[in-house]
Amino acid sequence: MKKIRLEKKTTSSGFSVFLNSVLFTGVALVFCAFIIAAVGFNPIEVYSKMFRKAFLSMRGIRKAIESGLPLMLCGLGVSIAFRMNLNNIGAEGQYAVGAIFGAAYVLYGPELPRVPGMVMLALCCFAGGALWALLCAVPKAFWGVDESITTLMLNYVALILLSYLCLGPWKAKGQNVGQTEKIPEIFEIPEIPGLEISLAFPVVTLIALLLFFFYRCTTSGYQINVIGKSLTAARYAGINIRKNILLVLGLSGGLAGLAGFVQYAAVTGRVQENMPNNAGYTGIVIAYLSRFNPIVVIIVSVLFAGLQNSSATVQVMGVPAQIATMIQGAIMIIVIAGDFFQRYKIVFAEKGGKAS
Amino acid sequence: MKKTTISFLTAASVLTMCAVPVSASEPMDVSELIVGELHYSVAEDGGFAQALHAGVVEACENLGIDTETNLLTMEEISEEDPALIESAVEELVDSGANIIFGCSTGYAGVLAELQEEFPEVVFAQYNNDVYENIVEFQIRGYEGMFQAGYLCALMNEGSNELGFEASMDDASVRTAINSFALGAKYANPDATVQVVWADSWYDLDIEANNAKTLIDSGIKYMGMEASSPAVPQTCEANGAYCVGYNVDMEASAPGAVMTSFVWNWTPIFQDIIQKTADGTIDISADYYEGGECSALADFNSELVPEEIQQKVLEVKDKIASGEIVVYAGELKDDEGNVLVADGETMADEEILAQDFFVENVKGGK
Numbered sequence: 001m002k003k004i005r006l007e008k009k010t011t012s013s014g015f016s017v018f019l020n021s022v023l024f025t026g027v028a029l030v031f032c033a034f035i036i037a038a039v040g041f042n043p044i045e046v047y048s049k050m051f052r053k054a055f056l057s058m059r060g061i062r063k064a065i066e067s068g069l070p071l072m073l074c075g076l077g078v079s080i081a082f083r084m085n086l087n088n089i090g091a092e093g094q095y096a097v098g099a100i101f102g103a104a105y106v107l108y109g110p111e112l113p114r115v116p117g118m119v120m121l122a123l124c125c126f127a128g129g130a131l132w133a134l135l136c137a138v139p140k141a142f143w144g145v146d147e148s149i150t151t152l153m154l155n156y157v158a159l160i161l162l163s164y165l166c167l168g169p170w171k172a173k174g175q176n177v178g179q180t181e182k183i184p185e186i187f188e189i190p191e192i193p194g195l196e197i198s199l200a201f202p203v204v205t206l207i208a209l210l211l212f213f214f215y216r217c218t219t220s221g222y223q224i225n226v227i228g229k230s231l232t233a234a235r236y237a238g239i240n241i242r243k244n245i246l247l248v249l250g251l252s253g254g255l256a257g258l259a260g261f262v263q264y265a266a267v268t269g270r271v272q273e274n275m276p277n278n279a280g281y282t283g284i285v286i287a288y289l290s291r292f293n294p295i296v297v298i299i300v301s302v303l304f305a306g307l308q309n310s311s312a313t314v315q316v317m318g319v320p321a322q323i324a325t326m327i328q329g330a331i332m333i334i335v336i337a338g339d340f341f342q343r344y345k346i347v348f349a350e351k352g353g354k355a356s
Numbered sequence: 357m358k359k360t361t362i363s364f365l366t367a368a369s370v371l372t373m374c375a376v377p378v379s380a381s382e383p384m385d386v387s388e389l390i391v392g393e394l395h396y397s398v399a400e401d402g403g404f405a406q407a408l409h410a411g412v413v414e415a416c417e418n419l420g421i422d423t424e425t426n427l428l429t430m431e432e433i434s435e436e437d438p439a440l441i442e443s444a445v446e447e448l449v450d451s452g453a454n455i456i457f458g459c460s461t462g463y464a465g466v467l468a469e470l471q472e473e474f475p476e477v478v479f480a481q482y483n484n485d486v487y488e489n490i491v492e493f494q495i496r497g498y499e500g501m502f503q504a505g506y507l508c509a510l511m512n513e514g515s516n517e518l519g520f521e522a523s524m525d526d527a528s529v530r531t532a533i534n535s536f537a538l539g540a541k542y543a544n545p546d547a548t549v550q551v552v553w554a555d556s557w558y559d560l561d562i563e564a565n566n567a568k569t570l571i572d573s574g575i576k577y578m579g580m581e582a583s584s585p586a587v588p589q590t591c592e593a594n595g596a597y598c599v600g601y602n603v604d605m606e607a608s609a610p611g612a613v614m615t616s617f618v619w620n621w622t623p624i625f626q627d628i629i630q631k632t633a634d635g636t637i638d639i640s641a642d643y644y645e646g647g648e649c650s651a652l653a654d655f656n657s658e659l660v661p662e663e664i665q666q667k668v669l670e671v672k673d674k675i676a677s678g679e680i681v682v683y684a685g686e687l688k689d690d691e692g693n694v695l696v697a698d699g700e701t702m703a704d705e706e707i708l709a710q711d712f713f714v715e716n717v718k719g720g721k
Contacts, residue, residue, distance in 0.1 A: 167524060167525060167526050173709075277437060305439070309440050321432045322398070
């Protein structure tokens with residue numbers, strides 16, 4: 001008689017992770033194909049139009065990058081915390097507070113020339129997100145308060161604050177929309193000439209690269225990895241846990257706050273009532289799928305954003321909006337479920353000894 | 357003048373890219389028009405989006421446009437994601453849409469930008485008059501709400517206190533509260549309106565709790581500016597009555613809904629679509645309509661006596677004839693300041709941007 005058990009894999013190459021993700025994306029597409037066929041459409045036709053529009057046209061790629069910008073920064077922010085086993089569920093709120101700080105700077109800050117002004121705006125957004133995360137990091141570091149709960153709860157506080165400001169004191173005049181006035185031109189992030197892609201994209205990619213080398217090549221980065229792998233080992237090695245909690249959550253929140261900056265200064269040009277629009281939560285999924293690798297976060301974010309934008313393509317063919325959302329959901333859940341096989345292997349073993 | 361026109365035409369025909377925006381002014385058969393609409397939620401949301409969707413569908417049907425083939429509905433297009441809005445519009449244009457309706461305020465800015473990219477398409481947007489290159493439409497909701505307040509105050513015999521369940525603190529919501537209160541005052545000079553806030557555009561639990569709070573404090577009749585059927589159902593379960601909102605809510609609580617304030621977009625949309633087909637549309641037009649667009653649904657005769665129905669209909673006629681002006685002086689806010697002096701009326705811009713509460717509103721913000 002055979003016995004099946006699960007064994008944790010100790011190593012996995014980058015290539016096998018990639019292969020696994022591709023395989024399970026395929027499984028998800030096959031799964032959705034049945035549902036698309038069940039509502040009376042040809043799945044191959046639907047898929048081919050989706051991918052052609054979203055990823056094989058310059059317009060599609062440009063829009064995927066634009067929608068992907070806040071996802072990238074939330075994903076990067078979440079992954080740095082997750083690396084240290086800190087469950088930062090609060091990217092949504094940190095993003096919102098980043099945007100609030102940004103709008104406050106534009107409204108009340110001193111007038112500066114273009115480049116320093118833009119840097120100050122970015123720093124304000126970063127500071128807003130970082131501050132919001134530190135509200136959870138301090139209780140975590142000093143009294144062991146669970147950060148999953150506090151970061152999650154502060155999301156609601158931040159979103160209500162954002163909506164109050166956008167509908168109340170900061171609302172643009174003459175409109176019924178909960179949003180601020182258009183950002184002054186000197187704060188707008190320009191596009192790369194000829195490509196129509198925001199300059200924010202290479203900057204965010206650069207941040208991802210810096211994080212990549214931070215994890216690989218610096219003592220702090222190494223310490224984060226050690227704490228994430230084993231808290232006991234880290235303590236034994238004399239790593240200052242408290243300091244690292246503050247540093248990592250602050251940085252994590254700051255990056256999510258920068259999502260508010262790029263969305264404000266490069267995409268919408270206004271701070272809006274419901275600005276994060278779930279990017280903070282999608283960022284968690286992206287971080288997990290990317291295995292907290294900053295470079296992969298960028299790629300996965302663009303793929304996700306393209307998938308989200310393709311919902312319009314699917315709908316115009318007559319496929320209901322719910323099916324479009326379902327395809328996104330199914331891909332997410334099946335790829336994450338598939339990740340299980342990346343972390344564990346199934347071992348068939350002969351049952352040892354006689355059963356009593 | 358003629359000469360310049362001719363030379364201009366020659367120049368245009370020389371340029372094979374005929375970029376002159378003539379296609380928008382070329383008349384075509386209205387039934388061949390392709391109509392697109394953008395919604396932030398599903399179209400059948402039981403509230404705001406559904407009222408707009410119903411208006412588009414009915415306008416198409418009245419004009420002989422086949423809604424199966426020529427009406428393209430885009431749902432769940434987030435207002436916060438410009439790239440998604442852009443994708444949706446491009447898909448609609450690729451599918452031949454001649455006119456696109458933006459059915460939520462948040463699309464306005466993006467559609468105004470896209471209009472420059474697709475000048476041959478007419479964009480119509482739910483908004484106040486802000487942009488010059490898109491058609492904007494809005495309903496004088498205060499007319500219907502005035503009638504709703506009037507009805508509640510008439511029904512509320514022996515008491516002066518009415519209730520109101522409000523969503524977010526926003527100019528459009530304040531308009532609903534104020535006109536309801538003014539209508540109540542028209543029926544009973546001592547009537548007051550107690551407001552409770554959900555601080556959310558849609559929340560079943562909070563809306564139900566708020567309605568219960570009003571009922572527990574002794575209020576029997578209430579108005580609402582909320583999208584879910586929670587208020588009508590709570591009223592029904594607790595022996596109170598209300599006026600539904602957005603769409604006819606009678607079916608969701610037949611024992612409590614006396615009538616509903618219904619956004620009737622059909623006349624506006626029909627006009628916009630017809631003019632688009634004729635090529636006579638003015639893309640800077642602004643529709644701000646009352647009358648049939650802002651009326652109450654059929655009364656629930658089980659709950660509202662015939663004579664009261666008649667009285668409400670009389671008020672409706674008086675608003676239409678101009679005998680009643682909802683925002684006319686003397687009008688005071690809830691702090692006693694005079695908003696409109698005696699003998700004067702409020703300008704549309706101020707009505708649209710209400711940042712006050714009228715005298716007999718309690719629990720404003």
